[in-house]
Amino acid sequence: MTETVKKQVKSSEMDPNFKYEISKMHGGAKLMRCFQCGTCTSDCPIAKFSDTYRPRQIIRMAQLGLKDRVLNSDTLWLCAACFTCTDRCPQDVEVASVIRVLRNLAAERGCIPQVFKEEASCILDTGYAYRIPESRIKKRETLGLPPLPKGNAESIRKSLRGVNLLKHVEKKED
Numbered sequence: 001m002t003e004t005v006k007k008q009v010k011s012s013e014m015d016p017n018f019k020y021e022i023s024k025m026h027g028g029a030k031l032m033r034c035f036q037c038g039t040c041t042s043d044c045p046i047a048k049f050s051d052t053y054r055p056r057q058i059i060r061m062a063q064l065g066l067k068d069r070v071l072n073s074d075t076l077w078l079c080a081a082c083f084t085c086t087d088r089c090p091q092d093v094e095v096a097s098v099i100r101v102l103r104n105l106a107a108e109r110g111c112i113p114q115v116f117k118e119e120a121s122c123i124l125d126t127g128y129a130y131r132i133p134e135s136r137i138k139k140r141e142t143l144g145l146p147p148l149p150k151g152n153a154e155s156i157r158k159s160l161r162g163v164n165l166l167k168h169v170e171k172k173e174d
C-alpha cells in the first residue's frame with residue numbers, strides 16, 4: 001500500500017466511471033458537488049496531526065477517478081469517522097461517508113492495513129478487539145478478580161458471513 005501523494009497525475013490513471021461507482025453507494029451521492037474549498041481539511045482533527053492526510057485531496061482523487069491511487073493509500077484509513085467534515089462542508093458533501101465507501105472498496109480488493117487486519121482477525125477469533133495476554137488473566141486471578149466474560153466470536157462470525165472482508169482478514173499473511 002502507498003501514501004496519497006502529490007505526484008503527477010497521468011490521464012492513464014483516471015477511471016472516468018469511478019465517480020459514478022461511488023455516487024451510487026450509500027453516502028456517496030454528493031461526491032461531485034465538492035468545489036475544493038478545503039473546509040473539510042482545515043477542520044479535520046486528523047489532518048491537524050498528519051502531514052499526509054487531507055480529506056479534500058481524497059475527495060478530489062475520487063472525483064478524478066484516481067482509483068488505484070486512492071484505494072491503495074494507507075492514509076485513507078486514518079479517518080476517525082468523527083463527521084466534522086460532513087457537518088461543515090458548504091456543499092453538503094458527505095465526506096466521511098465517501099471515505100467509508102472508499103474504504104469498503106479498498107477492503108474488497110484486500111487493501112487493508114495490516115494493523116486493522118490483525119484487529120479484525122482478533123475480533124473474529126476471540127470476540128475482543130484486543131488479544132488479552134495470559135499474564136493479564138493470571139494477574140486478575142492473583143488479585144481475586146472475576147474472570148473476564150467470554151467474547152462471542154461465533155455470533156460475530158455469523159453476522160459477518162457473506163461479507164467479503166472475512167476472506168481478507170482470515171488470510172493470516174499477505
Ligand code: SF4
Nearest residue numbers: 034036037038040089
Ligand atoms: S468542505 Fe466540501 S466542498 Fe469543501 S473541499 Fe471538502 S468536500 Fe469539497
Ligand code: SF4
Nearest residue numbers: 044079080082083085
Ligand atoms: S470524519 Fe474523517 S475526514 Fe472527516 S473530519 Fe473526521 S477524521 Fe477528518
